[in-house]
Amino acid sequence: MDRWLAQLSGARNASPKTVEAYRRDVAGFLAFLSQHWGGPAGQAALARVGTRDMRAWMAHERGRGLSARSMARALSAVRTFYRWLDQAEGITAAAVTATRSPRQKPRLPRPVAEAAAADLLDLAGSLPEEPWIAARDTAVLTLLYGCGLRISEALGLTGAALPLGESLRIRGKGDKERIVPVLPVARSAVAQYVALCPYPMQRDTPIFRGLRGKPLDQRQVRKAMQLLRQSMGLPETATPHALRHSFATHLLEHGADLRAIQELLGHASLSTTQAYTAVNEQSLMRIYEAAHPRQRRG
Known part of the structure; x- marks a missing residue:
């Protein structure tokens, strides 16, 4: 994950705040997998993430009060991490890319008159x-x-x-x-x-x-x-x-x-x-x- 974050801030010029948000979201995902499986989420384990695992993670996050917008952001971070895993390590998990973001109401800007x-x-x-x-x-x-x-x-x-x-x-x-x-x-x-x-x-x-x-x-x-x-x-x-x-x-x-x-x-x-x-x-x-x-x- 450190190498992925370094690539984000280097090659993609992501801001420090964006990098920190991605780190937090993906670290939370990995921590959930470790608890969910009862063991560390190593490289082999990351490749076998399935639809049930993704649903369990999203249900866990929503259960602790995460909004649909924050859930969509966290899922986007995890997808970005897996795209990098595919390129850098050859690790793929179709269930991650196939998971749909939760529906969310569009949040319109609230200008001052x-x-x-x-x-x-x-x-x-x-x-x-x-x-x-x-x-x-x-x-x-x-x-x-x-x-x-x-x-x-x-x-x-x-x-x-x-x-x-x-x-x-x-x-x-x-x-x-x-x-x-x-x-x-x-x-x-x-x-x-x-x-x-x-x-x-x-x-x-x-x-x-x-x-x-x-x-x-x-x-x-x-x-x-x-x-x-x-x-x-x-x-x-x-x-x-x-x-x-x-x-x-x-x-x-x-x-x-x-x-x-x-x-x-x-x-x-x-x-x-x-x-x-x-x-x-x-x-x-x-x-x-x-x-x-x-x-x-x-």
Whole structure:
């Protein structure tokens, strides 16, 4: 398994988080087999995994509360491991590849409404007592909503990106690189924060800092967002990542091309971006049902 994980992070450029998730899922599968069979799951044993073994594993995982989505992810990790086993060791088990993923309801993005997103960014600059902290929170959230960045991408920016120009070169998931336009309001928000930040900006250090000068942690951004949504009465789905969803949904609502949104978000597959069309359709149906004369008359 160590050799497989090394191949994942090396040849396939999988992120450390992806590698860790795969390790955890496959280790759990192997541990179950050892317990299920009453002995270690060695190479010979891995080749004789059958349909009953796979069903028993999935029943065990669901029995301990694993959701359909998490179960599908774990099964995908096990399949990936077995594909590597086939190539590297000649070990195959048809039952693994034949096992179907559990059905799961599609999870649609939950964006923040357009007016609420604007109000949220305004409020972010007034809640913290320290002016530079207020400017920092505003700058980070503006990058999420104004540029569609992931929170890790925004916090990964270093002083080498300063001063922000009209575009940013972002290295996202799977080491995929993309060019993201930067709105004047985002450039202004970051410039204001940099001017107020008490810590020096160096090319190789993160732009965004915590109270004591260490790199800003994602948990601190989530906490700031929690305070904002509580102040505004927004649902718990209003997270930092929801601002990225809002970026895509609002662009789509204003006529942006789906392919362009895919490029801006850095999605490897268009099918991932297409989830936003379903959100847009739901919004249109709500407007239709509320506004159509026949609906009001009924």
